[in-house]
Amino acid sequence: QVQLVESGGGLVQAGESLRLSCAASGGTISSYSMGWFRQAPGKERESVGVISWRGGNTYYADSVKGRFLIFRDNAKNTVYLQMNSLKPEDTAVYYCAADGSGILPARMDGRAYRDWGQGTQVTVSS
Secondary structure (H helix, E strand, O other): OOEEEEEOOEEEEOOOOEEEEEEEEOOOOOOOOEEEEEEOOOOOOEEEEEEOOOOOOEEEOOOOOOOEEEEEEHHHOEEEEEEOOOOHHHOEEEEEEEOOOOOOOOOOOHHHOOEEOOOEEEEEEO
16 A cells, blocks of 8 residues: 655635645555545545546546646656636545556546545635
8 A cells, every 4th residue: 555645735716726746655656546536525525537557548527627637747656636727616625546456447436546645625715
């Protein structure tokens, strides 16, 4: 298992951008698919997007498609979530996760992910 630590969350206004980072330790994530997920108060966790271990394939939830971008730097053992044109409905705790298998295609179902970070809060004000 790898340990994952998210960072980069904060309070922004609608329309602004944030970049979240997910740094892994205790092992390499280079062979794992990675996902970003979020959970808003009173709501179930939902998938934001995932990236294959090679980085060549990404999938996004319809709600963030065209605004969010996932990319990874395997040399730095880090995955990123670039969030643009943020909306108040993007407010949530954001989690990154590693699937621990690298099975392709990368899966949007959070149940396929083995290792999880502690989350970082993103708040978007209107």
